[in-house]
Structure formats: structure tokens, C-alpha cells
Amino acid sequence: MSPTEAPTASVAPPAVVQLVARGLLDAYGSGTWKDLVGRGIAAAAAGVELRVEEFDPNDLPAAVAATPANCPAAVIEYSVHPGLVEALRRERPGTRVLVRAINAEGLQHWHRRAPGLRPTYDNACDWYGVTRLSWRDRRSARAAHATLGISEWDERHYWRRIAPRATFVPLPYFCPWPDLRPEVRPRPWRERDDLIVCMPGGGDRLSTQQQDNLGRLAAALAAVGDREVPRCGLTGGSRVWASTAPPTGDELSGAERLGRVDEPWDLLCGVKAVAVLTDLGFGMKTTVVDGLAAGCHVLIHAGLAPRLPAAVRERCLTIDPRAVDTAAILRTLAGPPDRHAEVHSALRRDAAQTFHAAVRGRYCRRPDGGTAEGGPSSNLTNPNDSVATGDETEG
Incomplete structure (x- = not known):
């Protein structure tokens, strides 16, 4: 470079x-919030600059406008916005459009509402909700370059x-x-409260079932009688569900109300x-992974166990309430x-590697369920019967 030439930035x-x-x-x-902020942590660990843009679901043109024409990839949270996926594919042909799926939305609605088969207005509305959410998921998955799923059970x-x-x-959730909160560290075992805590969310069927089953667990432990047993405690709301009142009556059968x-x-x-x-429920029960990261034992319902990744499931105690x-x-x-702690470290590493590969269009799935070009290699996020999906696809 000559002395008169300006350096090129x-x-x-x-x-x-x-x-x-x-x-x-x-x-x-909330589980949604934790997954969202985890994406930023994974991106930083992978050296990917990630810019968050909030959008109004009723103003999709503004969401498209917030995505620059030279944007290499856009990650849409979540699969319930197929119109935005389709608009980005149409208006931003040079942008790789990825959809994060945290749930089998149609099946989740079915579990929450449990519609019956009788020809009632409520049942008709609930089945319409199941169909509508499933159709949205289908549109989103078909329009996107790739869907980043939180659960391989849901995928299959x-x-x-x-x-x-x-x-x-597969893009795993990690805690x-x-x-x-790096200032808060898991406490040594001997200093921990001898407590089994249950943290249900809102007042739907999933939460009610957790409350009932915690009551059964507390009653069974209390009946042991001849030795000291751990207490059972139920949280009654959080920043997320501050309006959730603790249960009343005898349904907790001796479990403490922690507030x-x-x-x-x-x-x-x-x-x-x-x-x-x-x-x-479907997707990933984020509290399970959080409990492992915190150094807790994790007790899971026998019906939930088959839907968890094998390496996570193996570190939990499966019980029939x-x-x-x-x-x-x-x-x-x-x-x-x-x-x-090894599970947490592996999930965090896999999330960073998978995200780095996905935003660059490297989606190769091997027969063992991993992803090539920097995807998960530890098999922590893959249940035993994962399926291959073909050759590498450049988005």
C-alpha cells in the first residue's frame, strides 16, 4: 500500500x-422466554452476531422491513406465524429463513383442552383450534428452509x-x-433443603395434573412413617404466572405451599x-433440563419419559404417581x-454448534441422528430411534 492510499476498513x-x-x-x-434467551447465548458462543427484532403479528410488512435484504438468515420464533415465513421467502430471496419449533402446537392444544367427540359448541371450537394450529405448523415447516425443532419425539x-x-x-434446549445468573451457584448437597419442589405453570390441565400427582407423592412419602422423608413443595405463581393462586383444600395431601x-x-x-x-404436553419440559443443570435429582412422570432425549431421561428418576x-x-x-453438569455442558455445546451450522445452511442429517458440518456429535439430544433425512441441503 502506498503512503497516499487510505487503509480499507x-x-x-x-x-x-x-x-x-x-x-x-x-x-x-417461562419456557418460551428461556428458550429465546438461550438462542442469544448459543449464538454468542458460536460467534454468530444475532440481532433481535420484535414484531407485531398483525403487521407482517413491518417485520419483513426489519429484515435487511442482505441478511444471511432470519430465525422466526415460532411456528405459529406461517404468513411471516412465506412473506420472507418471497420478499427476501437471499435470506435463509429458519423457524424455531418449541411444540407440536396442534397436539399441545389437544392435550390442554381435551376436546370430546360429542357435537357440542365447545368441542367444535377445540377441534377447530387443533386443526388450525396443525395447519399453521404445516405451512411454516413447508415454507421455511429448515425447522429447528426442540424435540425429536415431536419431529417423528x-x-x-x-x-x-x-x-x-434438532436444536436442543439448554438451561x-x-x-x-452466574452469581447463583448450585449449593453443596449437604447444604440443600430436603425438599422435592414442583413448579407448575398456569391453571390448565397440565398444571392441575402436576398438583394432583404431587399430592399423591407427598401422601406416599408421609406413609413411610419409620424414617425421615423429604418434604414436597408446590410453588404458587412466579413472575410469569403471578396470578396463579396456590391450590386450596386437601388436594395437596401434605405438600407445602411455597408461594x-x-x-x-x-x-x-x-x-x-x-x-x-x-x-x-409436548415439546421439551424445560424444568427437567434446568433441574439437571442445578444439580438436582429430577423426578419425571412415567408417561413423559419416552418423549425425553435418552441421555436426559437416563439421569432422571421415572415414577408412576x-x-x-x-x-x-x-x-x-x-x-x-x-x-x-456434563449434560448441561453437552447440550449448551450442541446448541451452539447446531445453530452455527443452521444459519449457514448446513443441515446434513446422518443415520445416527446428528448433523454434519458442526452439528451435534454427542447424541445427547437424540433418542435411540432417530431417523435420517437425506443429504446435506444448502438453504
């Missing part, structure tokens, strides 16, 4: 845009049936709390176990869990 590559529906980022502590049993020709990439919890991570880091006692094996619970809680 390096131009940073454009950022990947994360499109988030207005209000989702306000739901502090839902997504591949409603959109068999779409591209799916974001250690990054968000509102503003910082669930702080609670998990100080108890010996967390219980997720429902077989309803209607036939509680108290001896197994007491034996498990007698000492600290084994190597739970």
Missing part, C-alpha cells in the same frame, strides 16, 4: 435476525406426518440460567429434587446426582 458481515413476536420477551422465566410423531417433505434440524417464586433458578440450586409429574415407589425415591435422594 473491514466490513463486518450482516447480523442474523431473530424475529420475536411482541410480548414473548416479557414472560420472564407430529412434524414428519404433517409436513413429510420439510427439512428438520440459560448459569449464564444469566410465589421470582427466581426459579435460585430455588432449584438450593433443593435436592424437582418433580415434573405430568404426562401431558399412582403407584409411588418410595424406596426408590429415598434411595435416590440419599446422595447427590451423578455427572448432571
Whole structure:
């Protein structure tokens, strides 16, 4: 370079845009919120610049306008906005459009509402909701370059049936709390409260079932009688569900009402176990993964276990709330869990690697269920019967 030439400034590559529906980022502590902020952590770990843009679902042109024409990739949160996926594919042909799927939305609605077959107005409305959400999911998956799924069980049993020709990439959920609250560390085992905590969300069937099953667990432990047993506690609201009142009456059968919890991570880091006692719902029960990261034992419903990744499931204690094996619970809680921190580290690493590959259009799925070009290699997020989806696809 001659002395008269000005140095050429390096131009940073454009950022990947994360499109988030207005209000989702306000739901502090919810599963949706944790997954959203985890995306930013994974992107930073992978060296991907991620710019968050909130959008109004009723103003899709503004959401498209917020995505620059030279944007390499846009991640839409979540699959319930097929119109935005289609608009971006049409208006931003150079942008790779990815959809994050955190649920089998149609099946989730079915579990929450449990519509019957009688020809009533309520049942008709509920079945319409199931059909409408499933159709939205199908449109989103078919229009996107790839769908980043949180659950491979959902992929096999839902997504591949409603959109068999779409591209799916498993992007695991990992607990974001250690990054968000580094000052709060899991406490040593001997200093932890001898408590099994259950943290249901809102007042739907999933939460009601958790409350009922915690009551059964508490009653079974209380009946042991000849030795000290752990207490059971139910949270009664949080920042997310501040309006959720603690249950009244005898349905808890001896379980404690812990009241509102503003910082669930702080609670998990100080108890010996967390219980997720429902077989309803799809996606990923984020509290299970959070409990492992916090060094808790995690008690899961026998009906939920098959839908969890194998390596996560193997580190949980599966129980049947209607036939509680108290001896197994007491034996498990007698000492600290084994190597739970390894699961958290592997999930975090896999999420960063998969996200890095996905925003660059590298979606290769191997027969063992992993993704090539930097995708998951530990098999932590893959149940035993994962399926291959074909050769590498450049989006």
C-alpha cells in the first residue's frame, strides 16, 4: 500500500435476525422466554452476531422491513406465524429463513383442552383450534428452509406426518440460567433443603395434573412413617404466572405451599429434587433440563419419559404417581446426582454448534441422528430411534 492510499476498513458481515413476536420477551422465566434467551447465548458462543427484532403479528410488512435484504438468515420464533415465513421467502430471496419449533402446537392444544367427540359448541371450537394450529405448523415447516425443532419425539410423531417433505434440524434446549445468573451457584448437597419442589405453570390441565400427582407423592412419602422423608413443595405463581393462586383444600395431601417464586433458578440450586409429574404436553419440559443443570435429582412422570432425549431421561428418576415407589425415591435422594453438569455442558455445546451450522445452511442429517458440518456429535439430544433425512441441503 502506498503512503497516499487510505487503509480499507473491514466490513463486518450482516447480523442474523431473530424475529420475536411482541410480548414473548416479557414472560420472564417461562419456557418460551428461556428458550429465546438461550438462542442469544448459543449464538454468542458460536460467534454468530444475532440481532433481535420484535414484531407485531398483525403487521407482517413491518417485520419483513426489519429484515435487511442482505441478511444471511432470519430465525422466526415460532411456528405459529406461517404468513411471516412465506412473506420472507418471497420478499427476501437471499435470506435463509429458519423457524424455531418449541411444540407440536396442534397436539399441545389437544392435550390442554381435551376436546370430546360429542357435537357440542365447545368441542367444535377445540377441534377447530387443533386443526388450525396443525395447519399453521404445516405451512411454516413447508415454507421455511429448515425447522429447528426442540424435540425429536415431536419431529417423528407430529412434524414428519404433517409436513413429510420439510427439512428438520434438532436444536436442543439448554438451561440459560448459569449464564444469566452466574452469581447463583448450585449449593453443596449437604447444604440443600430436603425438599422435592414442583413448579407448575398456569391453571390448565397440565398444571392441575402436576398438583394432583404431587399430592399423591407427598401422601406416599408421609406413609413411610419409620424414617425421615423429604418434604414436597408446590410453588404458587412466579413472575410469569403471578396470578396463579396456590391450590386450596386437601388436594395437596401434605405438600407445602411455597408461594410465589421470582427466581426459579435460585430455588432449584438450593433443593435436592424437582418433580415434573405430568404426562401431558409436548415439546421439551424445560424444568427437567434446568433441574439437571442445578444439580438436582429430577423426578419425571412415567408417561413423559419416552418423549425425553435418552441421555436426559437416563439421569432422571421415572415414577408412576399412582403407584409411588418410595424406596426408590429415598434411595435416590440419599446422595447427590451423578455427572448432571456434563449434560448441561453437552447440550449448551450442541446448541451452539447446531445453530452455527443452521444459519449457514448446513443441515446434513446422518443415520445416527446428528448433523454434519458442526452439528451435534454427542447424541445427547437424540433418542435411540432417530431417523435420517437425506443429504446435506444448502438453504
